[in-house]
Amino acid sequence: MKPANAHLAALGTTVFTVMSALATQHGSINLGQGFPDTDGPQDVVRAAADALLDGRNQYPPMAGVPELRQAVAATNARFYGLDVDPATEVIVTSGATEAITACLMALLNPGDEVVLIEPLYDTYLPVVRLLGAVPRLVRLTPPKWELPRAELAAAFGPKTKAILLNTPMNPTSKVFTAAELAFIAELLQKHDAYAVCDEVYEHLTFDGWRHIPLMTLPGMRERCLRIGSAGKTFSLTGWKIGYITACAPLATLAMKAHQNLTFTTPPNLQRAVAVGLAKDDAYFAKLAGDLQARRDLLAEGLARIGFGVLPVQGSYFVTADFAALGFAGDDVAFCRHITEQAGVTAIPVSAFYEGDAPSHFARFAFCKRPEVLTEAVDRLARHFGGALTATARSA
Secondary structure: OOOOOHHHHHOOOOHHHHHHHHHHHHOOEEOOOOOOOOOOOHHHHHHHHHHOOOOOOOOOOOOOOHHHHHHHHHHHHHHHOOOOOOOOOEEEEOOHHHHHHHHHHHHOOOOOEEEEEEOOOOOHHHHHHHOOOEEEEEEOOOOOOOOOHHHHHHHOOOOEEEEEEEOOOOOOOOOOOHHHHHHHHHHHHHOOOEEEEEOOOOOOEOOOOOOOOHHHOOOOOOOEEEEEEHHHHOOOHHHOOEEEEEOHHHHHHHHHHHHHHOOOOOHHHHHHHHHHHOOOHHHHHHHHHHHHHHHHHHHHHHHHHOOEEOOOOEOOEEEEEOHHHOOOOOHHHHHHHHHHHHOEEOEEHHHHOOOOOOOOEEEEEOOOOHHHHHHHHHHHHHHOOOOOOHHHHHO
8 A cells, every 4th residue: 555644654652642651550650741630720610611501612713712812912911011913813723732733834835944942842843844844953951951052043044934932941941031032033033034932831930030922022023923822821731722823914824724723622611711811910920839839849859869950940840860860771761660660750851852862861740739749759769769758858
């Protein structure tokens, strides 16, 4: 028989699926996949349940229900000072992953080049290649994950159509600085390129760090497609509600892509997310504060065991260097080992790279209940020979 799609045939099973299945098999605490283990705000969940019973369950408008598009526009103004037309500049999608795909479809022709920054979310490269575009990879280096400006500038050229930028960044937990964003903006203007901005962790920043959308920089309003996620903002990842903000010409193209991907998104969930986006500032501050406390619980516990814990400025994730623990294998072997032998699951950071990659880092998700994180630390401590006492844990 003739071969099917070569790009899809070459893709293996995602590391998240592999490690989650292994965690289930061994009764392990799964700190691999980044989803909370409690539901989000009850008023938002109730709004979704009530909306199922109000007689509006047929196809909603393709671009999204008016309530949610208006709420997204209002959120852009409230947090970032962006003046957005909800009727022409907001598209609601079935999750941020669909939004990423729709944005790339809106921009790319076969042969176009796209600048991507490693380590990166594992959807990026397959979508770029399925669209016939060419990835140009630029690598950040632990532990500081600083932007290598010379390498980034060298990745841009006559065929560059776009950069795909993730900030706050998964898995590095880096928040790009104003200076780094300004440098990226300068390159985009110089090369007449666009930016697809994956900003799903925009409200999950810590220690005084603040997310700056690239779209807010001079000259970027017409070049950026900005992606947000209700799943991350309201701890309801299974709802798969994403949204794109872009100037009207780009939004129109993204909507055409959305039309041919999912066409529309469940209306009751959209209306509930609109309720969530209207919450007061205290909700968003508490969301970040609670996650920062959980970050500290996990990071401090891992450090006491002997991991080298990298800085965490935003997102759900701690990256930890296990080299000092004396484990002989690479990060894939390490994550399998602690799943099977210690009962805690993490993700090997090499999974976020193409080709050779650092091989002694693991990514742990801290978006779990404090008691779950405490038990995970205790299990690792017992396994590596440094069981924590109650006194040490509270120190």
